[in-house]
Amino acid sequence: MARPRTVAVPAALAAAAALIVSGCTTGSSGSSSSGGGDAFRFATVSDANTFDPALGTAATDYTFARMQFATLVYRDADHTILPGLAEKWTSTPDSATFTLRKGLTCSDGKPLTAADVAASLRRFADPATGAAQAPLAFGPGAKVTVTSDDTAGTVGIKLARAWSDMVPALALTGAGIVCGPGLKDPKALARGPVAGAGTGPYTLTDVQRGRAYTFKLRDGYNAFPAYKKEPQGKRAATVKLSIVSNESTAANQLSTGALDYVAFTGPDAARFAGGNYTVTVAPLLRMFIVFNERPGHPGADPRFRKAVAQALDPNAFNRVYGGKGEVMKSYSDSTSPCANTDDSLVTRTDPAAAKTVLNGASVRISGTNGIANGSGNTYVQEALRAAGAKTTLRNVDNATWATEVLGNKGDWDVTLMGHLNFSGTLTPGAMLLTGPNPPAGRNFGGVQNPGFTAGLAKAMATTDQTQKCGAWGEAQKALLERNDVVPLSTVPVAYVWSKNVDGVVANGAADPAGFRVKG
Template sequence: MKRPLFVAACVAAVATLAACTTSQTGGPGSAASDATVRLALTSDLGSFDPARAASSSDYAFDRLLYSTLVGLDDENIVVPRLAASWDVTATQATFTLNKGLTCSDGAPLTASQVAASLEYFRKTAPGAAYTFGAANAGDKTTITGDDAAGTVSVRMANPWSELLPSLGLVNAGIICKPGLDDPTGLATGSVPGAGTGPYVITASERGSRYTASLREGFDAFPAFAADRSGRSPATIELSIVKSESAAANLLQTGQLDFAGFTGPDGTRLEQGFETATAPMIRNFLFFNQRAGKPGADAQFRKAVAQAMDAKAYDKVLGGSGTLLKSYVDSTANVCANTDDALLTQHDLASATRVLTGKKITVTGTNAIADGAGNTYVAEALRAAGAEVKLVNVDNNTWASSVLPSGDWDINVMASLSTTLLTASNLLTGAEPPQGRNYGATHNDAFDQGLRAAVVTTDQTAKCAAWQQGQAGLLSAVDIVPLSTLNVRYVFSDGVRAHILNGQIDLSTLRIGS
């Protein structure tokens, strides 16, 4: 197994994270010197309710406050977390909980509370259909808890082979009864006793900083195969810091122990620090296909694809990424498309014949290399004769208001999702607010492939179904694959946490040897 590194990530787009101790006397590359670690997020949190988490900052911080039934280890192997063991088939699952679990106020966490939380998640979270399956909506799924036996059971009317790994995602974090009773307060982080994770909020200043303190006696950390040496920091302080340049300066002056960089600032930290790079963000375009929008026209979508040059896009992000052939990359997903013939080729002359004079609104998050990729997309469309308005905004605004509003034509998606299933809710299913099909994409071939893929446990059949679905998306040009973005991780000795597919579980952050 790989040694866990401390990296930055959070499943729509990345938030750059930086960690530093409260002591500011160490030099570059020095280890954390006390039990406090400080993290910097590029944008504010949108919600403390894990079921409604939508931005990268939400995903990162909610890992501290809420635990899931299971965790995901290297190679996406499912490991125990709140659940000690499980028995799973294509239509049902029974989880046996660890003994002595508590809520964040010290009250016992019972099986019936876990069941109630999963039911809340199933009925509330926009992406829950991809945990239980759209065909299992309503009374076709039953979730029960047996407090005496300490077991939670999920039964589904129709086969759905993705239940177990999906219950390890942030949105499936377990919420205790006080939070379920007060969803409004839950969203603002003001409900004592709502959490099940290792940390509780002890100070909060919206838009500025947050403090989380370790719960005494918490021991439901994921059972990773790799060594979990060191100790959990007693306090984690998070501040909103939007500038990667500022983070780099703080690292160089010894005030930070860790930072993750999507832009060029990380390159000046090669001396005196341990660094690593890994693909973390999958960048692709999708369209607003509602009536009256240009994206509803397949000819328009093809012309946009012809205007794009994935190599040029990757170059503005540093040139170290992998060119995509789908909405995920094959290094992280064995069923991702690898057929170049399905891709629309760059053809500026053909694009210009269609796009000249078209008015197009392009949206994207500026958390990725300060929006350099979004700017490239806008300029490529202008080169094809289009009149482009670029909405280049902070990550939280992009995820919580710009995308759901539908007031855009093309979105530059910066996705942290590594699996075909978890990212598919952007391209199928319900539109906001019920779902995350922001562009109202409806592709029969993709839907059919998805349905076939999620009911089989045979890997060959699963990949064949996913290939059918991706071919449908690419032939209709519902997506325009671009490239991955390699993130540079810079950290000092003694600071680490578990990562998977470029994403960090902050609850596993450790300091010391």
């Protein structure tokens, strides 16, 4: 899913569980709002599509969810699983039991019980809900049974088939726990804040759609993740989020003190090197081409997909973003365990060969302008034009792109995916390339690759890392041989903090619920 230019995205996507997980660490520091700091100001490039955590599909959705709805577990920068609403847990590849912290409450102050948590998880897992991230937690089309014991304060999850990513994937923002008032009126939950629905550290107190939002820290909140590297300062008592249209505008506001923090994918980050700013760089975005492979689209033809791969030069694409990314050999980079490293599996750039297929072909390209104003989309368009294709480009805002492409509401042939792979593993990207089409699943391109699906199933059925990587190798080979994806490069993101604030960058993304104010 694409990454807006100026946004704090929650550290939430899942990673593969290499071993059977047992979490038993203690609660976090700073467990209440006492001593909270002043306002923290940041921006996103586009408005939210929804305020329902289960239905989020774009980065701004995840930001809102992360602040208002807590998850059972979180993930640290080193991929360690941290306690959230659950203080400890045990698991196997097909089951887990979570013991909740004492004293949990909903945002209206009422107790949060194990039965409440179970009800929220059942809704998240229910295919009728249409939660895009549920397959990451339970597997595509999974049968999920959720039980609870209020006396013991435990919640149990049982899967009909093994999915070794279940526990770490429950750090996804889509798995954010919603209290009863939100579950009773999901339409209202999607539209905006519902009193008493939240379980996270902040409540949304002021809404100006398309312009600005204000969040207030909950008094006595006790379920913060205990990051190993805690930021400096006091938790922000107030967080103010603005909608800012482009990076240059956001950079100007940061330099004049109107904003405290901005995330950049473009050159404006260079303005803040040294001096009164702290800059953290992370390879958050993994960029690759996905085709609409449904009947009637050129992507259904394997010759077309190969020709597009031949027309594109990943090294040239990398230079579009400054040349500091990693040219990939799969849909994720080398930091992902089990990612392909075999150059021979990747279709080589060959513009002359591409032209024999693409000359005169009509290609509709869609992409988000939320990544460096859509410069990568423009590169793809020009490369296909050079190969003789007749191209049209919809370079749209992130929310529109998510609706039209990820939600399958638009008519497109080729899209540039800026994948937010916070955990750096292969599973989140895999869910975009297999399983049901939207809205039942996340396979937005309609990819039908039996070899990839079989390899994924084998990888998720084991916790042995050697066997897992072997299965992932088979899966990626099947994917690359058919050119169902065209790997390009990573795009580094620069997180810039003013001297007055600090925050956490975990798994390549800033955690908006961890913002701090110094002084």
